[in-house]
Amino acid sequence: xxxxxxxxxxxxxxxxxxxxxxxxxxxxxxxxxxxxxxxxxxxxxxxxxxxxxxxxxxxxxxxxxxxxxxxxxxxxxxxxxxxxxxxxxxxxxxxxxxxxxxxxxxxxxxxxxxxxxxxxxxxxxxxxxxxxxxxxxxxxxxxxxxxxxxxxxxxxxxxxxxxxxxxxxxxxxxxxxxxxxxxxxxxxxx
Amino acid sequence: xxxxxxxxxxxxxxxxxxxxxxxxxxxxxxxxxxxxxxxxxxxxxxxxxxxxxxxxxxxxxxxxxxxxxxxxxxxxxxxxxxxxxxxxxxxxxxxxxxxxxxxxxxxxxxxxxxxxxxxxxxxxxxxxxxxxxxxxxxxxxxxxxxxxxxxxxxxxxxxxxxxxxxxxxxxxxxxxxxxxxxxxxxxxxxxxxxxxxxxxxxxxxxxxxxxxxxxxxxxxxxxxxxxxxxxxxxxxxxxxxxxxxxxxxxxxxxxxxxxxxxxxxxxxxxxxxxxxxxxxxxxxxxxxxxxxxxxxxxxxxxxxxxxxxxxxxxxxxxxxxxxxxxxxxxxxxxxxxxxxxxxxxxxxxxxxxxxxxxxxxxxxxxxxxxxxxxxxxxxxxxxxxxxxxx
Numbered sequence: 001x002x003x004x005x006x007x008x009x010x011x012x013x014x015x016x017x018x019x020x021x022x023x024x025x026x027x028x029x030x031x032x033x034x035x036x037x038x039x040x041x042x043x044x045x046x047x048x049x050x051x052x053x054x055x056x057x058x059x060x061x062x063x064x065x066x067x068x069x070x071x072x073x074x075x076x077x078x079x080x081x082x083x084x085x086x087x088x089x090x091x092x093x094x095x096x097x098x099x100x101x102x103x104x105x106x107x108x109x110x111x112x113x114x115x116x117x118x119x120x121x122x123x124x125x126x127x128x129x130x131x132x133x134x135x136x137x138x139x140x141x142x143x144x145x146x147x148x149x150x151x152x153x154x155x156x157x158x159x160x161x162x163x164x165x166x167x168x169x170x171x172x173x174x175x176x177x178x179x180x181x182x183x184x185x186x187x188x189x190x
Numbered sequence: 191x192x193x194x195x196x197x198x199x200x201x202x203x204x205x206x207x208x209x210x211x212x213x214x215x216x217x218x219x220x221x222x223x224x225x226x227x228x229x230x231x232x233x234x235x236x237x238x239x240x241x242x243x244x245x246x247x248x249x250x251x252x253x254x255x256x257x258x259x260x261x262x263x264x265x266x267x268x269x270x271x272x273x274x275x276x277x278x279x280x281x282x283x284x285x286x287x288x289x290x291x292x293x294x295x296x297x298x299x300x301x302x303x304x305x306x307x308x309x310x311x312x313x314x315x316x317x318x319x320x321x322x323x324x325x326x327x328x329x330x331x332x333x334x335x336x337x338x339x340x341x342x343x344x345x346x347x348x349x350x351x352x353x354x355x356x357x358x359x360x361x362x363x364x365x366x367x368x369x370x371x372x373x374x375x376x377x378x379x380x381x382x383x384x385x386x387x388x389x390x391x392x393x394x395x396x397x398x399x400x401x402x403x404x405x406x407x408x409x410x411x412x413x414x415x416x417x418x419x420x421x422x423x424x425x426x427x428x429x430x431x432x433x434x435x436x437x438x439x440x441x442x443x444x445x446x447x448x449x450x451x452x453x454x455x456x457x458x459x460x461x462x463x464x465x466x467x468x469x470x471x472x473x474x475x476x477x478x479x480x481x482x483x484x485x486x487x488x489x490x491x492x493x494x495x496x497x498x499x500x501x502x503x504x505x506x507x508x509x510x511x512x513x514x515x516x517x518x519x520x521x522x523x524x525x526x527x528x529x530x531x532x533x534x535x536x537x538x539x540x541x542x543x544x545x546x547x548x549x550x551x552x553x554x555x556x557x558x559x560x561x562x563x564x565x566x567x568x569x570x571x572x573x574x575x576x577x578x579x580x
Contacts, residue, residue, distance in 0.1 A: 053229075053230075054229050055229065055230070056229040056230055056351035056352075056353050056354065057230075058229070058230040058232045058233065059230045059231055059232050059320065059321050059349055059351055060348075060350055060351060060354075062232050063321075063322050063349035064349075066322065087236075087240055087263075088240050088241075088242070091236055091237060091240060091242055092242065096232075096236075
């Protein structure tokens with residue numbers, strides 16, 4: 001089975017390739033979406049094409065596959081190869097699979113499930129990374145604001161933090177938002 | 191409050207949906223809208239088909255194609271509202287400027303010029319459209335074949351995502367494109383293309399985008415559907431008022447919507463275009479409409495016209511005519527607006543292309559004036575016959 005993976009996220013694409021190889025698949029081609037994509041895919045004559053659903057090139061690919069239908073190996077997205085839950089899971093994960101007609105459903109299901117789990121794992125990892133970054137930045141911002149308050153109003157650290165907290169509560173805002181306001185104002189007022 | 195998820199593609203003509211949310215028309219109908227941007231029409235189609243979204247900003251031919259099982263999963267789609275009329279732009283590569291007619295020359299002149307160019311070059315004129323099942327595609331075919339071009343020999347039509355069209359021009363891969371805003375103006379800003387024609391010059395009444403819903407959703411959620419229709423109807427009226435264009439372009443400029451400059455977006459709304467790298471200005475005030483002249487009304491005859499095009503080019507079967515026509519659902523619109531003071535046409539179908547001037551028609555409140563709907567070649571489409579007459 002020849003599998004083509006179209007994904008701009010190189011790390012994710014590599015993890016999909018690695019996962020596919022563990023299932024015994026060896027004919028795997030990795031592509032990034034660019035203006036030549038449809039030509040490259042047409043030449044490769046894949047059995048399955050996995051694609052990141054956030055790629056705008058999806059519409060051009062769909063068209064190319066629709067044309068291919070009249071030539072030799074018809075390729076259709078999701079049709080017949082997966083049940084409704086499988087399709088839903090794939091769409092939610094953000095990955096699509098174009099599949100050659102006549103491929104055994106269970107083979108496609110395995111490949112698609114794998115891609116779905118890799119996409120979900122990457123999304124999960126990215127969320128966690130993003131949350132961690134935000135938390136770190138917010139902590140730094142709060143520390144700077146505390147320092148500014150301590151210096152300009154001669155407060156202890158606890159008093160400075162209490163002031164931040166009260167100010168946030170009074171305004172219905174979060175402490176990091178108030179902190180950012182203070183830091184920005186201090187920079188501008190220097 | 192009922193929650194609805196609505197998919198859209200970041201284009202100027204998603205305006206009625208954005209306005210329904212941002213100007214609180216949806217809230218007034220008891221709805222909370224979540225607008226979800228998508229990078230491709232295939233995504234919008236698939237998510238609507240499987241139920242990840244409840245309604246969508248949809249290319250009108252795609253609503254038919256999905257229902258007929260020609261594009262993605264086969265699911266019955268209903269379009270109770272047209273979101274936008276026309277708004278398409280025909281752009282030609284900057285390098286063709288010298289040899290082709292200037293903007294304002296009209297469809298015949300430009301069509302003839304393209305035909306000569308293709309003949310002289312001995313190679314097809316390459317044109318890009320954003321999606322196969324689109325008005326861009328079917329208007330292009332209609333126009334060039336009416337100008338006497340053999341579409342199999344002289345023209346090559348490819349689907350290229352609008353965001354890639356600038357690069358395609360730069361690389362010399364295409365000679366022209368038909369695309370919606372903001373992409374036409376962005377190609378002009380990049381110095382790659384010139385706007386040569388508005389879609390309104392080909393057929394001012396073309397239903398470009400519709401509000402699409404699964405028929406099963408409508409059956410299971412009639413109240414929410416009616417509320418959504420009323421909200422979008424009110425939003426479309428607001429969006430078509432020139433007094434609101436400034437604010438509307440500021441809202442659409444936000445990154446979660448179209449994400450381009452308000453100035454650029456406003457061109458499509460007011461119809462004042464910069465058409466080429468030299469800064470030539472062109473006025474097309476009727477290029478794009480959301481509401482005026484019953485623009486939002488889903489004339490079933492127009493669904494028949496679209497289907498007739500699909501049959502003409504071998505994309506659909508003639509026997510599917512009735513199924514295709516039923517996708518446009520004026521009855522659902524009428525039901526939703528029953529208790530409002532909306533002025534709706536008396537009929538659900540009309541002869542298309544018969545109006546050269548604004549024309550008063552029989553309507554529920556008696557003061558409806560339809561805008562001209564003439565095809566550029568003077569053809570008339572009688573829905574009862576599914577044939578072209580001149």
